[in-house]
Amino acid sequence: MAITDPISASDLRRIEAHLIARATASDEAEAIIAEFCEALAAAGLPLWRLSLAVPVIDPLFRGVSVAWRRGQGMAVFPTVHGPEGEDTFLRSPVGWLRANDLSFVRWRLDQSNGCPDLPLLDALRQAGGTDYLLHAAAFAPGSAMEGVGISFATDRPGGFSQAEQAVVAGLVPVIALVTAKLSLSHAIREMLDTYLGPATGARVLAGEMRRGQSTVVHAAILLADLRGFTAVADRDDPLKVVGWLDEHFDALGEPVQRHGGEISKFLGDGFLAVFPVAEPDALTCAACTGALDAAREALARNDRLIASRRQDGLPPLEADIVLHYGRVVSGNVGTDRRLDFTVIGRAVNEASRIERLCDGLDRSLLLSDAFARRCGAALVPVGEFALRGVGRKQRIWGLAPESDGLSGGVA
Missing domain, CATH: 3.30.70.1230 (Nucleotide cyclase, GGDEF domain)
Structure with missing residues (x-):
């Protein structure tokens, strides 16, 4: 895949507007993210994989990562509470980013040095990935949902161009906003299900609060x-x-x-x-x-x-x-x-x-x-x-x- 001109500004605005509209009208996170990724790839961004990693308020899981990959669709990877989950998080790219107090990192997967020894990076490299960009965006303080880690990967030889990296960085705020909305919706439903039960929680969510x-x-x-x-x-x-x-x-x-x-x-x-x-x-x-x-x-x-x-x-x-x-x-x-x-x-x-x-x-x-x-x-x-x-x-x-x-x- 040759390096081409980055995605046009008009296409970006159209894709962002559709993402916001879908997230406003629906809580179907996987479908929304998949549509967004397919649209970016169709518009010319050499996107091979995109993932969102967020902490969750859940009695069983401390966090979840949803990942889209070209030709494979969506996959969900929950992380459990306890020592096993803590180890999984520390050995993840987002865990590395947090441990190093950074909000952005780029790793060239097609180069022999410069990448930390993390299982995901090794797996992506073996699958043909060449470039990996990771951004962290913080949410409002006061809850366990601290923010989101947003990663973009490509398998194109030579990785992302500078212009494409700028496009990706420009997408981070809107992706973070949509993720915050979807995470909050999930957290509300999960807490109601946990403390009230699914049927009763649905009644409260429908407005029975008086x-x-x-x-x-x-x-x-x-x-x-x-x-x-x-x-x-x-x-x-x-x-x-x-x-x-x-x-x-x-x-x-x-x-x-x-x-x-x-x-x-x-x-x-x-x-x-x-x-x-x-x-x-x-x-x-x-x-x-x-x-x-x-x-x-x-x-x-x-x-x-x-x-x-x-x-x-x-x-x-x-x-x-x-x-x-x-x-x-x-x-x-x-x-x-x-x-x-x-x-x-x-x-x-x-x-x-x-x-x-x-x-x-x-x-x-x-x-x-x-x-x-x-x-x-x-x-x-x-x-x-x-x-x-x-x-x-x-x-x-x-x-x-x-x-x-x-x-x-x-x-």
């Missing part, structure tokens, strides 16, 4: 609690205890999400999850079936975790789960400036009362009569119990032993 914006819904309710947690918390290192608690929440919570439920809130050593019911009048509902499947799998996963912990000499944390069905109010509760998006109502209170029966009955899974009538599973009656604050005794059910050979439904 007190009184609540909805009455029918739902299967799953209430989980870790038995003996208080005693463990009293005698063991608190930081270790929190780590153990997270392990058990992973074991119990993953099936809930997989079977269509959403954890509404954590309650110290337990959590409340809801499975919205689409057809309240149906006696056998998919939400109840999903909640029961989630409860069974959660208890099995927790038992496996307990076995592993015992092998390591760690205290066990057994779980109790209650399944109930009823109407709940889902929405904002709190002060005018500090809200909790949660579920409340009589059914939630009843589930809490039923959970207190688990220990005395020596059963890790109890089902209310309202739930039992809808789940279609083989069950056995445990008894009728007076629940505090509930006017009449409630019939409580448990799972029938498999050896009983019950075919389904309540006995």
Whole structure:
């Protein structure tokens, strides 16, 4: 590929305007970046690869790099938290740039010296890259999203011309602005998903942020609690205890999400999850079936975790789960400036009362009569119990032993 005149100013303005318009109207980052790169290449810039490396606000990842390469399209490379992720970052071009307190560097990949020993540079050189430009742009202070590393690479013999380097430098501000917008959109959605759950987060993002914006819904309710947690918390290192608690929440919570439920809130050593019911009048509902499947799998996963912990000499944390069905109010509760998006109502209170029966009955899974009538599973009656604050005794059910050979439904 011979060196030609740099991309024209009119083409640059057109491409930049399209980039801004697309990023204003959409959060589809990969598609937006790919269109931008294809447009630059079509206009004459000898672009072989472009990447954006940004820190993210995410419970699993510290950062992400999205890269476009001519003929291959987009690829995403997340970096995890912890020592492994820290090492990955330090051995990256952006990590090198930050360690050396620079905002720009150029490395000629087709020359034998002058490049630091970084895995990405070596991989690009072996793939035919000849020139690599890296710019850093800072975002507004005050968050973990500190800025973006923007790299441009070419495989043309001789690398980028001086005029092309100037074009690339001129593109950095608009790319940084678009990246900041896309990163902020991602961070907002990720934080809402993390702290509220995907369905509830979407409602808040759609504007449900005022007190009184609540909805009455029918739902299967799953209430989980870790038995003996208080005693463990009293005698063991608190930081270790929190780590153990997270392990058990992973074991119990993953099936809930997989079977269509959403954890509404954590309650110290337990959590409340809801499975919205689409057809309240149906006696056998998919939400109840999903909640029961989630409860069974959660208890099995927790038992496996307990076995592993015992092998390591760690205290066990057994779980109790209650399944109930009823109407709940889902929405904002709190002060005018500090809200909790949660579920409340009589059914939630009843589930809490039923959970207190688990220990005395020596059963890790109890089902209310309202739930039992809808789940279609083989069950056995445990008894009728007076629940505090509930006017009449409630019939409580448990799972029938498999050896009983019950075919389904309540006995």
